[in-house]
Amino acid sequence: MRSMWVIIGLAVMTAACGRAEKAEGSATPIEPKAEITGDWFIAAANPYAAEAGAEILRKGGSAIDAAIATQTVLGLVEPQSSGLGGGAFMIHYDPNKGLLETYDGREVAPASATPDRFLTEDGEPMKFYDAVAGGLSVGVPGVVAMLELAHREHGALAWRDLFSPAIALSESGFDVSPRMNGLLARFPRLKKTPQAAAYFYDENGEPWPVGHVLKNPAYAETLRRVSEGGADAFYKGKIAKTIVDAVNSAPNPGGMTLDDLANYRPVKREPVCSTYRMLQICSMAPPSSGGVTTLQILSMLERFDLGAAGAGSIEALHLLFEASKLAYADRRQYLADTDLSSLTGGLTQEEVITGLLNPPYLASRSSLIDSQTVAVDVTPGDPSLYTQDETTGRWRNLAADASPEPPSTSHFVIVDGYGRVVSMTSTVEFAFGSHQMAAGMILNNQLTDFSFLPERDGAPVANAVAPGKRPRSSMAPVIVFDEEGDVWGALGSPGGPAIIGYVVKTLIAMIDWGMSTQEAIDYPNAVHPRGEAILEEDKFDTQIRASLMALGHEPTERALTSGVHAFRILPDGSYEGGADPRREGVWLTGSVEGD
Numbered sequence: 001m002r003s004m005w006v007i008i009g010l011a012v013m014t015a016a017c018g019r020a021e022k023a024e025g026s027a028t029p030i031e032p033k034a035e036i037t038g039d040w041f042i043a044a045a046n047p048y049a050a051e052a053g054a055e056i057l058r059k060g061g062s063a064i065d066a067a068i069a070t071q072t073v074l075g076l077v078e079p080q081s082s083g084l085g086g087g088a089f090m091i092h093y094d095p096n097k098g099l100l101e102t103y104d105g106r107e108v109a110p111a112s113a114t115p116d117r118f119l120t121e122d123g124e125p126m127k128f129y130d131a132v133a134g135g136l137s138v139g140v141p142g143v144v145a146m147l148e149l150a151h152r153e154h155g156a157l158a159w160r161d162l163f164s165p166a167i168a169l170s171e172s173g174f175d176v177s178p179r180m181n182g183l184l185a186r187f188p189r190l191k192k193t194p195q196a197a198a199y200f201y202d203e204n205g206e207p208w209p210v211g212h213v214l215k216n217p218a219y220a221e222t223l224r225r226v227s228e229g230g231a232d233a234f235y236k237g238k239i240a241k242t243i244v245d246a247v248n249s250a251p252n253p254g255g256m257t258l259d260d261l262a263n264y265r266p267v268k269r270e271p272v273c274s275t276y277r278m279l280q281i282c283s284m285a286p287p288s289s290g291g292v293t294t295l296q297i298l299s300m301l302e303r304f305d306l307g308a309a310g311a312g313s314i315e316a317l318h319l320l321f322e323a324s325k326l327a328y329a330d331r332r333q334y335l336a337d338t339d340l341s342s343l344t345g346g347l348t349q350e351e352v353i354t355g356l357l358n359p360p361y362l363a364s365r366s367s368l369i370d371s372q373t374v375a376v377d378v379t380p381g382d383p384s385l386y387t388q389d390e391t392t393g394r395w396r397n398l399a400a401d402a403s404p405e406p407p408s409t410s411h412f413v414i415v416d417g418y419g420r421v422v423s424m425t426s427t428v429e430f431a432f433g434s435h436q437m438a439a440g441m442i443l444n445n446q447l448t449d450f451s452f453l454p455e456r457d458g459a460p461v462a463n464a465v466a467p468g469k470r471p472r473s474s475m476a477p478v479i480v481f482d483e484e485g486d487v488w489g490a491l492g493s494p495g496g497p498a499i500i501g502y503v504v505k506t507l508i509a510m511i512d513w514g515m516s517t518q519e520a521i522d523y524p525n526a527v528h529p530r531g532e533a534i535l536e537e538d539k540f541d542t543q544i545r546a547s548l549m550a551l552g553h554e555p556t557e558r559a560l561t562s563g564v565h566a567f568r569i570l571p572d573g574s575y576e577g578g579a580d581p582r583r584e585g586v587w588l589t590g591s592v593e594g595d
Contacts, residue, residue: 105146142538219440288474355383374552501527
């Protein structure tokens with residue numbers, strides 16, 4: 001079932017999608033705005049990965065082609081964040097066809113999964129790290145199947161040729177980066193996994209130093225098999241068996257089977273979109289909460305003049321915190337993989353998106369924001385009060401989740417020589433995922449994104465574990481369109497539940513505060529993801545903190561390591577790029593060879 005509707009101001013979709021179709025999916029039509037310039041752009045979290053994508057773009061490859069090359073290299077040089085053993089969400093726009101599409105490559109729980117997966121014998125939630133390290137946390141990886149589907153629909157170069165950069169780098173080796181070295185030192189428990197210990201550490205158990213040339217022949221072999229045999233070579237046969245054996249021989253065996261891998265399917269979903277300051281912001285639908293929550297925050301803030309308030313002002317920070325509290329309260333209660341509506345109080349995907357993005361509902365939530373007062377008791381809203389349906393009982397029949405959601409992940413944006421855009425966020429969830437390796441890859445711990453508690457006070461939790469279910473995510477890949485329907489820009493970030501705040505901050509800085517793309521990315525982060533106001537460490541002066549406390553906030557300071565990668569198209573048609581200095585990203589632009 002699919003449905004679409006119009007937001008006043010722009011004749012475009014606000015949100016859509018009941019149960020999404022597998023593989024074939026659907027696409028959202030937008031008036032074509034094609035101009036073949038031959039110029040391309042890429043921003044990614046590691047120079048090796050950005051150069052791999054650029055190599056494909058120079059040859060006339062599509063944005064999807066470049067995404068495959070970029071992701072396969074990221075899995076090698078940034079395994080702490082993403083890889084083929086994990087999952088991803090991707091939004092793609094083709095101006096030549098006028099189509100905006102989103103691809104869901106989220107991991108799924110194995111058929112053996114039960115709601116009590118992360119409960120101890122005493123019925124208490126497991127300690128997070130105990131749940132992470134081992135096979136229990138590993139979901140069926142989704143990124144390979146997702147990329148193959150997207151390539152089948154939008155690829156320009158041969159599938160097998162897109163793996164060459166990563167294969168060559170796996171064999172010749174790459175320099176260990178400062179970030180990888182630092183994280184290896186920070187998470188010594190990784191050494192308890194024999195394969196990981198042998199690969200990431202020297203004979204004395206010390207992490208390989210910065211600049212050490214690290215080779216991964218096992219990953220090169222995996223890439224060769226996938227390049228020659230497609231996704232089937234990953235989900236069936238030797239690679240699949242290696243993954244299953246690793247999951248089931250690890251501490252806390254995961255109960256994954258070969259059938260679990262063979263049955264995995266990517267999903268195409270309708271994007272969720274709404275307007276902000278006459279721009280159209282489009283992102284992912286659930287099971288990612290990123291798109292809906294981002295749009296909720298922006299919608300609730302639109303009635304306030306953030307431009308006049310000024311960048312980093314007390315007023316702006318206060319309003320951002322208050323809107324975030326309201327949106328995150330809804331997120332904790334309602335957002336999950338609602339394809340399986342029988343497990344979420346009977347609410348369907350369409351009802352959840354429609355209700356949470358309903359303008360009258362958002363206006364009512366925004367009215368709760370007082371520019372001078374901190375709301376103390378913030379609870380989820382009831383969208384059914386603003387619709388004509390009879391979903392009231394189902395909305396009220398859900399309990400808030402209990403998911404730890406630590407930060408990790410990677411994001412990149414790409415534009416090819418035909419103006420096709422990819423905004424993709426990918427992840428293995430925690431730093432180095434489950435700490436398990438198979439076929440040269442880190443395996444994800446994505447299942448710990450489920451709520452550890454399946455119910456509270458007798459009410460079901462929407463994001464509870466279930467067989468075949470996709471854990472809720474915060475990933476929010478975004479593409480932005482201007483009033484004429486042309487691409488305005490694109491962005492996204494890693495960062496766990498703070499992803500939403502990073503994306504919102506960057507959009508507000510670019511749109512309301514008139515910053516360049518890089519200035520907006522660089523600007524200090526301020527987020528309110530889980531009932532706590534957080535300021536980026538050492539980025540705000542004592543007067544800001546004191547003023548926030550005087551209003552009633554209790555801000556803490558943390559490292560808030562965002563990884564925003566973005567571009568904006570300037571009036572002359574050139575790309576204004578940005579890469580987050582908090583990680584190791586770069587951006588590149590150029591022309592198709594021979595153009």
